[in-house]
Amino acid sequence: PIVLGIETSCDDTAIAIVSADKKVLNSKVFVNRIDQQRIGGISPALSAMQHRMFIDNLIEDCLDEISCRLADLDAIAVTSCPGLVICLKVGLERAISLSRISKVPLIQVHHMRAHALSSRLIDDSVEYPFLSLLISGGHCLLVLVKNPSEFDIIGIDSTTSPGECLDKVAREIGLKSKDRHLGAEVERLARLSDDDGCLRFSIKPPSTSGADFHFASIKNSFLNLIQQGKLDKLSQKDTVDLCASLQFQVTSHLCRKLHLAFEYLQSKDILQSQSKTLVLSGGVAANKFIFKAIEKLTNFYNYKLIVPPGRLCTDNAEMIAWTGIEMMEENPNVAIPWTSLPSSIYAHDRYPIGTSIL
Ligand code: ATP
Ligand code: FE
Secondary structure, eight states, X not given: OEEEEEEOSSSOEEEEEEETTSOEEEEEEEOOHHHHHHHTSOOHHHHHHHHHHHHHHHHHHHHHTTTOOGGGOSEEEEEEESSOHHHHHHHHHHHHHHHHHHTOOEEEXXXXXXXXXXXXXXXXXXXXXXXXXXXXXXXXXXXEEEETTEEEEEEEBSSOOHHHHHHHHHHHTTOOOSSSOHHHHHHHHHTTSOTXXXXXXXXXXXXXXXXXXXXXXXXXXXXXXXXXXXXXXXXXXXXXXXXXHHHHHHHHHHHXXXXXXXXXXXXXXXXXXXXEEEEEESGGGGOHHHHHHHHHHHHHTTEEEEOOOHHHHSSOSHHHHHHHHHHHHHOGGGSBOGGGOOSOOOOOSOOOSSEEOO
């Protein structure tokens, strides 16, 4: 099967065509980070306008460049949740009309499930069940992935996310970057700090039950530090040390919770009989400092650690198309035939990835 993926849940307008034999036949992305820098964040209205302006051409180019006709597709997969509702709606509307025109079925995809499953597109060794830590701009989730549509939640952040924590603090200290995420800028600057830099600005670590995360606490502690005027005029050394300290606190919190989760899974004999895999995904997974810290833990607990390449860690449509393929292969009924399509599909801003088990 060949599936067209459409992703418009946030600020990236992304289209991809993927085949069941794991070939990305084509993909296109449009994103405007310069305007985001100017207005100090993502504007849902501006992003939705961007999606409306570019989506048709991106789809057309994606198909034309590989001489693929709509009728050659076996399904259209589109992100329906979670995300910015007015942005999701643009993708859903296009998917419904394309499905009608081409008489091709439509599959609704959960954005965070797709982040977790993207690993299977690039690595044949990732087999169900596996553990996935999703660390992005909107989420922090530790899940047990049982199959394409069954996820158990082990830890979740119901306050904010590591990405938002890094971005907000970075913005507060005036970091700017034209072409990359602010989180990546924090990583770059943290690398310029010396060994003790990461301990210079200490905060009280968040306390949450079980393996749940609380990145709002880290974010607020750093924002307080900065706003209390203690860090009025930051020298270059202050800035790099602050980035190192922030990155260190984010990493420690992730590792403490992961450690607890590994112990829990071991005590319940979950994942113990087969080869154990942890997949790290989401934009924050691009961070090498975080990766190295988690790698030490996975080595200790005998987990194989897999991180998809950067372009698959941040928002992309390959993962949406691929998840559509996996869902359809597991249960053909997930594909809505064009004849039964409703006039609109509900876009959810929040939608649980699964149920909590811890
Ligand atoms: P979600 O998937 O939860 O809806 P999102 O799609 O907005 O959120 P992603 O695109 O997966 O999030 O990731 C973006 C986030 O990743 C931003 O917060 C960004 O700062 C962060 N990020 C990107 N690169 C790095 C890096 N090298 N180090 C730390 N954080 C990074
Ligand atoms: Fe995402």
